Amino acid sequence: MKEEWMKKAVLCIFDTRQIQAFMFQANSYYDTLGGSDLMIHILDDAIYFALKNIDSPLTDDEFDLSLDPDGDIPYFRSEKIKFQLIICTAGNALCIVRTGELAQKIIRKCSRYYLDHAYSLNLAVEIGRASCRER
DSSP, X not given: OOGGGTTSOEEXXXXXXXXXXXXXXXXXXXXXXXXXXXXXXXXXXXXXXXXXXXXXXXXGGGEEOOOOTTSOXXXXXXXXXXXXXXXXXXXXXXXXXXOHHHHHXXXXXXXXHHHHHOTTOEEXXXXXXXXXXXX
16 A cells, blocks of 8 residues: 555455355355345455454444445544445445555455455455545
8 A cells, every 4th residue: 555545544445356256156046146145244244353353453433334325424424433334235345444554454354354254255455545525
């Protein structure tokens, strides 16, 4: 990650690789149908694991993982929120993190979770500088 982003807010996109092969390895329609939901749970679990297992774990009031499409985004209301999950779909997630340094720790723990729990998948993450302006 660029050094200049380490102290700035960043936007992270988590992307599960090999998802098509994972979801469609079964011939059963019902197995395939549930694959998307399974991927959401795996990624959500990986993110939660990371938030709770980094070297300075976040408390429950320092992150928001709710996915209410009609709800507000607590990240913009409170500086206390350090991690905000914006969207989580079949193996992909978009989130805002207060600092690139924190994002890097979370990414490493998520990757570890994937290696330990989702043996046939791997995780790629793209980081971008989050430029948010107040309205």
